[in-house]
Amino acid sequence: MTDFFNMGGYAFFVWTSYGLAFVIFVANIIAPIQRKAAIIRQLKRRQRRGETT
Amino acid sequence: MWAFFHRLASPRYFYFFTGRLLPWLGALCLSTTLVGLYYALFLSPPDYQQGESYRIMYIHVPAAWMSMFIYVLMAVAGAIGLIWKIKLADIIAANSAPIGASFTFLALVTGALWGKPMWGAWWVWDARLTSELILLFLYLGVIALNNAITDPRNAARASAVLALVGVVNIPIIHYSVQWWNTLHQGSTVIKAGGPAIHISMLIPLLLMAAAFKLFYGWVLLMQARCELLEREHNSRWVQEEVLSD
Numbered sequence: 602m603t604d605f606f607n608m609g610g611y612a613f614f615v616w617t618s619y620g621l622a623f624v625i626f627v628a629n630i631i632a633p634i635q636r637k638a639a640i641i642r643q644l645k646r647r648q649r650r651g652e653t654t
Numbered sequence: 655m656w657a658f659f660h661r662l663a664s665p666r667y668f669y670f671f672t673g674r675l676l677p678w679l680g681a682l683c684l685s686t687t688l689v690g691l692y693y694a695l696f697l698s699p700p701d702y703q704q705g706e707s708y709r710i711m712y713i714h715v716p717a718a719w720m721s722m723f724i725y726v727l728m729a730v731a732g733a734i735g736l737i738w739k740i741k742l743a744d745i746i747a748a749n750s751a752p753i754g755a756s757f758t759f760l761a762l763v764t765g766a767l768w769g770k771p772m773w774g775a776w777w778v779w780d781a782r783l784t785s786e787l788i789l790l791f792l793y794l795g796v797i798a799l800n801n802a803i804t805d806p807r808n809a810a811r812a813s814a815v816l817a818l819v820g821v822v823n824i825p826i827i828h829y830s831v832q833w834w835n836t837l838h839q840g841s842t843v844i845k846a847g848g849p850a851i852h853i854s855m856l857i858p859l860l861l862m863a864a865a866f867k868l869f870y871g872w873v874l875l876m877q878a879r880c881e882l883l884e885r886e887h888n889s890r891w892v893q894e895e896v897l898s899d
Contacts, residue, residue: 605695609706614771618710618764622717625756626869632752633876640883644896647887 663742665882666891672875679875683868690861698858710768712858715843716866718761721789722824724754724870728796729821732814741885742878744810747817748800749877753870755793762786773837781830782838785823792820806885 608615661667694712701708728750735743765783766776777783796813803809826833831840843849849856886892 608709609700611705611707611771614707614767615709618713618767621763622713622760625760629753629756629869629873630876633873633880636877636880637883640880640887641896644883644887644892648893648896 663740665742665886666889668742669879669882669891669895672879676872676875679868679872683865683872686861686865686868690858690865693858693861698855701855704772707768707771710764711855712862714761714764714768715859716863717757717764718786719863720866720870721754721758721761721786722827723867724750724757725789725792725817726821726824728754729814729817732810732817735810736814744806744814745878745881745885746874747814748796748810749874749881751793751796751800751813753873753877755790755797757866757870758786758790758793762790778837780836780838781834782827782836785827785830788823789820789827792816792823795820 606612606616662671690712694709698709698712700706728747731743731747731750734740735747762783765786769778770776796817799813799816800809803812828841830836831838842851843856843859851859883892883895
């Protein structure tokens with residue numbers, strides 16, 4: 602197991618690459634979820650005020 | 655078949671069709687990623703020259719492929735929007751840019767992280783690396799244009815023209831390793847005479863490439879649905895969708 606995390610001495614390079622990929626993937630998933638929630642919130646507020654635009 | 659695509663171009667139909675598709679696409683993407691990672695990190699053998707460091711390839715190469723694939727798709731969608739004035743094509747083009755930029759960034763950074771231990775340098779002004787960096791700037795240009803122009807039609811037109819002009823960079827990236835004497839290695843998978851990579855490394859690479867492609871489709875559809883809600887906020891189906899949420 603230690604061997605696995607050590608990656609033959611290249612641990613920093615390998616795990617930084619995989620870690621960055623993970624961060625970028627998660628950010629790309631969260632962005633549209635937050636965007637949709639913000640849009641729905643805004644449109645609901647407009648509906649309550651009875652606006653049409 | 656054509657009738658289906660025709661209906662899909664209608665915002666309301668697209669929204670509800672992709673709404674049903676998304677959970678399946680997400681599940682497929684996640685499972686392909688997990689299987690791909692298992693192959694990439696556990697099943698594939700270490701490289702005879704590079705040891706374990708070559709495992710960066712399973713992130714770097716799919717990310718670089720996606721950076722070019724998304725760019726071409728964005729330019730084609732932009733052209734379709736320019737010629738036939740299909741709103742959905744504009745939306746696909748505009749929302750592809752940030753995803754494409756993040757894959758380009760990932761390819762560049764993982765390239766540096768692989769270059770340092772193998773070449774002894776984080777960065778060299780080699781033709782392959784430089785043309786990929788230009789690709790990142792093209793993406794940033796498209797994003798900036800889309801954000802700077804308020805009228806969605808004008809924004810789509812301007813960014814489509816920029817994207818189409820920038821397509822010239824795609825063959826330059828692909829052939830840079832042949833045209834110039836680069837430090838970056840030549841093509842291994844997409845080349846005449848078939849892939850020069852052992853099957854035990856090719857399978858995880860292709861799995862990761864499939865996972866990245868599915869991820870792009872998944873995120874793109876989520877973003878496109880958001881933009882449809884924004885643009886169509888006065889239409890009846892959006893009002894009903896908001897109430898039911």
